[in-house]
Amino acid sequence: MVKEETQHKGLTEHSGLADIFNRDEQRVNWHDETLWFVRSKRDKAAHSLPEWELLRETASQIKHNVLSDLDTYLQQFEEQALINGVTVHWAADAREHNQIVHSILKKHEINRMVKSKSMLTEECHLNEYLKEHGVEVIDTDLGERIVQLAEEPPSHIVLPCIHKKKEEIGELFHTHLGTAAGESDPQVLTEAARQHLRESFLTRRLALTGVNFAVAETGEFVVCTNEGNADMGSHLADVHIASMGIEKIIPRRKDLGFFLRLLARSATGQPITTYSSHFRKPRAGQEMHIILVDNGRTVQLGREDFRNSLKCIRCGACMNTCPVYRRSGGHSYHNAIAGPIGSILAPNLDMKAYADLPFASTLCGSCSNVCPVKIDIHDQLYKWRQVLVKEGHVSPVKAMGMKAMAFTFAMPRFFAFAGKAGRVVMKYLPFVVSNKLNPWYKEREMPKPPKESFREWYKRERR
């Protein structure tokens, strides 16, 4: 029964997946409250800076400048990185990125590596690729390690295992790391993870990190973590690979201050991430690689309406504030990046596969308001809807209904007549008639039709 229902709704679509998530209402409440708590912390941190809105505007403008001159900045960055003794690779897409990583591993005859958090490698499905090629990857960010043990993708870009309760993590650790059965004390579990990861840091010869910001004028890159796992990995390994999307560039070192102040406050409400580590050149005997990845970014850059989405600094604030995300969970977005920002990035990569995402929103606009680089997220959701309809990615039934609605509203007399005849016009509106098959009626009553419409009253009273 459950299976049939979900198949009917489309298990691959946000609405169907959200439907399943909502079968456990207590859990939805817990998920919602947890993320609302993070949003509240963000508010508190933002409100402690009177210059907050100016910071957002400045960061947005800096990114605007970057996007309008991206090629120049990238070349400048590459030039500096090469001077610093770093090897620079260019990857047109996910496949090329994964192949480059694999070739470096092969060159050093390494088949075990550590990786700190990188949403780009999630986007490229690097772990799966390397696994197929016999390489073992250990994610060293605690949350990422947890979802890796659970064989799940992250459900949030900053808080990868936010959908898991500590008891569930206890069970996973019991199975994989040998903690006592029933142990769910966060401190005990974290200590177990520390010991397990320490061993990995000490024995792996290659570490891959993400990049939060890459400075064009110096060729350095900055990696922000709270756990120091990027540092542990890269400082102990013989080879450090840093994977970055080409939009991560900022022009100057002095621009960093704006972004570092905004990033952690927006993400978790902290004034700054515990570690904001600058990597410039390999230490003696170490090899350092930077992989610059396009994977659809230049296509998005060419879409004027959606270009600003490339300003994203991956803080996750739009997810924490999104009332839909909080009540549907990150996995319902079936994309490496969930939530509002994921919903405007994903259709660029594959319109057909992600045609549902721009519709998984009420267009409430809260996302655009918390965004530290002022991406017009909800406007882009609206614009993606227009594009997806034009490209034929919505159901023909919906298209028919919309045409009928447009027809009715274009004919005042028909509208008035249809309304008079038992308010039948409403069957063309989103909130259809009362019957058990109608999704509106599942948890809500329809408004009671009044004796007369406003226009009937007006005709009787005022003319």
Added chain:
Amino acid sequence: MKVGLFVPCYVDQFYPQAGIATLELLEKLGVEVEFPERQTCCGQPMANSGFSHLTGDCDELFTESFAGYDYVVAPSGSCVLHLKEHLHSKKNPSAAEDLRGRIYELVEFLTDILQIKSLKARFPHKVGVHQSCHGLRGLHLSQMSELVAPGFSKPEYLLNFVEGIELISLNRKDECCGFGGTFCVAEEAVSSKMGKDRVSDHVQNGAEYITGADLSCLMHMEGILKRQKSGVKVLHIAEILNAGE
């Protein structure tokens, strides 16, 4: 001053009393109001579903109906925002463009254009104010909780003129109710849950009535309240501002 009253399609059909209250309130304040009868819909249900290319006839009808008025006033923030942002006319482009600047949601018309400083109304009840998203973040009827900026609320400014009213405070002062047009059926589970959560915030904080400047949200919350057999009622803000005497 001659005002064209725009009564959005679902208000016309399901909530005529909100249209009547809007009309009476404006007249009480000395405004000459007319309801052009060829009006139907703002086109938003199609546009928000991705079918903005089908709204042409709606737009023409709207432009034709309202071009002659000094202002257009409607008791619905969402429809007003849509028109302000998207009204276009092929037949009469300048009239449509001009009209976009003269369309007001009722609350902002009262505070910004009429600039009323008092109101004779009485409503001795505990009332929760729902900040509808499009009114809040689109029309800036109140300050948005996300921004670091001085607070204000135009609906509350008006409601505070009402004798006997007690405005309750909410745990989450401006979260979405989950209506979202076609979202309410396409994403039934999340939409209903959002509605239930919003309603429970009002109920737990002692509201007898939930009000706001957008009936679509109120209709959604009313649907939940009725299903829960709750005694809490929804009223459009015009009905409270026009109440009593």
